[in-house]
Amino acid sequence: MDNCSVCKSTSLSRLEDEVLLSYKNTDIPITIKYSTCDSCHREFISTSQILENDAVARNAKKSHDGLMTAVEIKSAREKIGITQEEASLIFGGGRNAFSKYERSEVSQSLSMDNLIKICLKYPGILKELASQKGVSIKDMSLVSEDNVIPYETFKAANQAKYESHPIDSPEEIIYG
Numbered sequence: 810m811d812n813c814s815v816c817k818s819t820s821l822s823r824l825e826d827e828v829l830l831s832y833k834n835t836d837i838p839i840t841i842k843y844s845t846c847d848s849c850h851r852e853f854i855s856t857s858q859i860l861e862n863d864a865v866a867r868n869a870k871k872s873h874d875g876l877m878t879a880v881e882i883k884s885a886r887e888k889i890g891i892t893q894e895e896a897s898l899i900f901g902g903g904r905n906a907f908s909k910y911e912r913s914e915v916s917q918s919l920s921m922d923n924l925i926k927i928c929l930k931y932p933g934i935l936k937e938l939a940s941q942k943g944v945s946i947k948d949m950s951l952v953s954e955d956n957v958i959p960y961e962t963f964k965a966a967n968q969a970k971y972e973s974h975p976i977d978s979p980e981e982i983i984y985g
C-alpha cells in the first residue's frame with residue numbers, strides 16, 4: 810500500500826500527466842502516473858507508479874523501434890496457445906523471459922521479436938521449433954498473423970476453384 814513518504818498518510822490522489830519522452834531524436838507523448846498527498850499536499854511518484862511509468866516508457870520505445878509491445882507479445886503467445894514457460898522453451902531468452910516481456914519488465918531483442926513474428930506467419934517453423942523442445946502446439950489453425958489462413962488450409966478448402974476464383978477475404982473461405 811502506497812503512503813506519503815513525509816506524513817505517512819494513505820489518503821492519496823492518483824493523477825496522470827502527459828509528458829514527452831525523448832527517444833532517438835523523437836518526442837514520444839506518454840502518460841505517466843503520480844500521486845499527491847491529500848494531507849500535506851506533497852507531490853510524488855510512488856514505487857509502484859515508478860514501475861508502471863517505466864513499463865509505459867519501455868513500451869513506447871518498443872513501438873518506436875517496431876518491436877511488439879508487452880500486450881502484443883502476450884496476445885501472440887495466446888494465439889499460439891502456449892504457456893509463458895513453453896514460450897521461453899521454444900523461443901529462448903531464459904526461463905522467465907516471457908513473464909518479463911509481458912509485464913514489460915524487459916524488452917525482447919530484435920532477433921527474438923523477428924523469430925516470434927516469423928513463427929506466427931509460418932506455423933511450420935513454429936511447429937519445428939516446438940517439437941525440438943518437446944512442446945506440443947494444440948491448434949495450428951489458430952496460428953497465423955492477422956487471421957490469414959495458412960496456405961495449406963486455404964488450398965484444401967478451395968481445391969476445385971482455387972485457380973479461377975481469387976478469394977478477397979478469409980471470411981469467404983470459411984463461410985462462403
Ligand SMILES: [Zn+2]
Nearest residue numbers: 813816846849
Ligand atoms: Zn503527506
